[in-house]
Amino acid sequence: MRGMTNAIVVQGLVKRFGAQTALDGVDLTVAEGTVLGLLGPNGAGKTTVVRILSTLLEPDAGRAEVVGLDVVRQAGEVRASIGLTGQYAAVDEYLTGQENLEMVGRLYRLGKRESRSRAAQLLERFELTDAARRPAKTYSGGMRRRLDIAASLIARPRVLFLDEPTTGLDPRSRLGMWEFIADLVSDGTTILLTTQYLEEADRLADRMVVIDHGRVIARGTADDLKAQVGGERLELTVGSVEELARAADALRSLALDEPRCDEQTRRLTLPVTGGAATLAEALRRLESTGATVLDVGLRRPDLDDVFLTLTGHAADDERAGAPSDDDAADRTPATAGGALR
Ligand SMILES: Nc1ncnc2c1ncn2[C@@H]1O[C@H](COP(=O)(O)OP(=O)(O)OP(=O)(O)O)[C@@H](O)[C@H]1O
Ligand SMILES: [Mg+2]
Numbered sequence: 001m002r003g004m005t006n007a008i009v010v011q012g013l014v015k016r017f018g019a020q021t022a023l024d025g026v027d028l029t030v031a032e033g034t035v036l037g038l039l040g041p042n043g044a045g046k047t048t049v050v051r052i053l054s055t056l057l058e059p060d061a062g063r064a065e066v067v068g069l070d071v072v073r074q075a076g077e078v079r080a081s082i083g084l085t086g087q088y089a090a091v092d093e094y095l096t097g098q099e100n101l102e103m104v105g106r107l108y109r110l111g112k113r114e115s116r117s118r119a120a121q122l123l124e125r126f127e128l129t130d131a132a133r134r135p136a137k138t139y140s141g142g143m144r145r146r147l148d149i150a151a152s153l154i155a156r157p158r159v160l161f162l163d164e165p166t167t168g169l170d171p172r173s174r175l176g177m178w179e180f181i182a183d184l185v186s187d188g189t190t191i192l193l194t195t196q197y198l199e200e201a202d203r204l205a206d207r208m209v210v211i212d213h214g215r216v217i218a219r220g221t222a223d224d225l226k227a228q229v230g231g232e233r234l235e236l237t238v239g240s241v242e243e244l245a246r247a248a249d250a251l252r253s254l255a256l257d258e259p260r261c262d263e264q265t266r267r268l269t270l271p272v273t274g275g276a277a278t279l280a281e282a283l284r285r286l287e288s289t290g291a292t293v294l295d296v297g298l299r300r301p302d303l304d305d306v307f308l309t310l311t312g313h314a315a316d317d318e319r320a321g322a323p324s325d326d327d328a329a330d331r332t333p334a335t336a337g338g339a340l341r
Contacts, residue, residue, distance in 0.1 A: 007032040007159050007190035008053065012062035015048050015214075022048045024214035025062065030207075035181075035191045037205030039198070039303075041311050045214040046194040047087055050163045053192065054084040066159055080108075083152035087163040087194075090151065091144050093137040097128050100136055101151055108155040115154070122150040126180065142173040149180070160184065162193045166200060178203055198303030212311050222303060229301045229309040231256075234272045234282055237265065239292030244268060247293075250285040254278060272298075 008030035015023040023045045030036040038046050051057040053064055055075040064071045069078045092100055098119050105115025123132045126146040131139060136147060149165060165181070166174045174197075181204055185191060195201050201208055202222045210218040210225070218225055234254075238247050241263050248259045248268055255270035262269075272278045279298050286293055 005032050006030060007067055008036070008192060009065045010049070010053070010062070011064070013049065013052060013059050013064060014061035015045075015052065015057065016060050022214050023052075023059070023062075026211065026214065026216055028209050028216065028219070030190055030192055032190050033185070033188050034206040035185055035193060035204050037201035037208040038192060038194045038211065039196075039201055039208055039307070040194075040211040041196075041307075044211045046211065047163055048214075049211075050084070050086075050161045050192065050194060054082055054161050055079055056084075080155070081158050083155070083157035083160045085149050085152045085160075085162050085165055087167070091136045091139075091147055094135055096133050096135055097123055097139070097143075097147050098132040100147060101154060104151045105154045110155065118154055122153060126150045127176070142169050145169060145173075146177070149177070153184075157189070159190045159192070162191060164194055164196065166195070166197065174200070198307060202303050210307070210310055218306075218310050225303065225306045226301045229306050230271065232272055232275065232298055232300045233269055234279065234296070235267065235269050235299055236282075236286070236296040237267050237294045239266070239294060241266060243289070243291035246289045247286055247291050250289045250291075251282055254282055254285075266294075 006029045008028070010026055010028045013023050013026040014021070026045070026049060028036065028038075038049060040046050048057065052059050053066055053071055055071050055078050058072055066078050067081050069081070071078050092103070095103065098116075101119035101122055102112075102115045105118055106112070110118060120129075120132075123129050126149065128143060128146060128150070131143060136144060139147065145165070145168065149162070152160060152162075162181070166177050169177060178200065181191065181193070185204075191204075193201070193204060205222070207221055208219065208225060209216055218228065220228075234251070236247065238244050244261050244263065244266050248261055251268070251270060252259060254272055256273065257271045259268055259270040261267075272282075274281075275298065279296070283293075283296065286296075
């Protein structure tokens with residue numbers, strides 16, 4: 001039943017690369033049938049968590065279980081239960097879409113017929129049927145990404161790891177991907193998703209864990225995290241600097257804290273509660289001051305505000321550049337495949 005047991009349990013996970021501590025004691029759980037969004041700036045340790053949970057890397061300390069199986073001692077069984085879509089697409093350029101999926105099916109020991117029908121089914125679902133007979137090297141970035149995710153679903157995994165599943169997709173493809181992911185969840189799949197798109201986490205994740213420098217710095221629902229950085233704000237722009245002062249005087253008693261005035265932009269910002277009723281009251285008061293209101297709105301903190309507050313920098317600062325050699329491990333389906341080793 002949804003949320004009754006944990007599909008993923010991580011305790012005190014530590015991973016070092018030489019002198020560098022990539023994970024410094026990470027704890028997290030993911031309830032069965034739910035989505036956990038793992039967020040954090042570049043280099044925070046997200047991919048390292050995913051690689052340990054998908055058995056591609058061994059931790060230096062701590063433990064992790066996926067569907068009740070230890071990722072180190074029962075790595076083979078873990079691999080048979082999971083799907084992984086790495087941060088960089090794991091697609092064989094010279095094989096067609098159909099062949100790519102059939103190959104992965106065979107790696108999972110699905111049998112020829114089953115591999116073929118599962119491949120066709122997934123190509124259809126990811127809108128790749130028309131391109132099924134073309135080599136993957138002719139695919140666009142979005143098509144490769146879809147093929148890659150299709151490959152991770154071949155063996156109907158109970159737990160799916162998606163490392164930045166929509167990075168590099170255009171907005172329409174991203175929306176499509178969100179729908180696919182939502183469908184998987186409604187079918188009961190447990191998902192751990194890393195992303196730098198906070199809107200994506202907001203949309204898809206039941207709970208979020210934010211890491212930075214290998215440590216968990218916040219966790220909870222999107223609302224919990226937003227509440228941590230503060231409540232709603234009334235923001236308005238008036239016609240002149242004198243009006244700014246008058247507006248501030250009129251609205252001061254509605255604010256939880258001293259209104260902030262920016263004379264340059266003639267913008268007034270005040271922390272408030274009460275939502276639309278407060279907005280209506282503010283507009284009545286402004287009208288009585290005779291000030292020209294050019295723009296007014298109620299703003300709630302979004303996850304971008306959360307991220308900025310927690311980590312001191314925006315989510316999409318210094319986006320990752322080219323993949324390093326080490327990421328090659330994520331690129332071969334064989335490594336992620338369940339039946340190998
Ligand atoms: N194989 C490796 N050898 C050495 N250092 C590594 C290795 N893999 C990861 N690291 C380091 O560990 C830290 C965490 O890296 P990781 O790839 O987990 O971050 P991330 O949160 O996925 O970042 P991004 O958002 O850029 O994908 C980084 O400082 C990285 O340089
Ligand atoms: Mg990463």
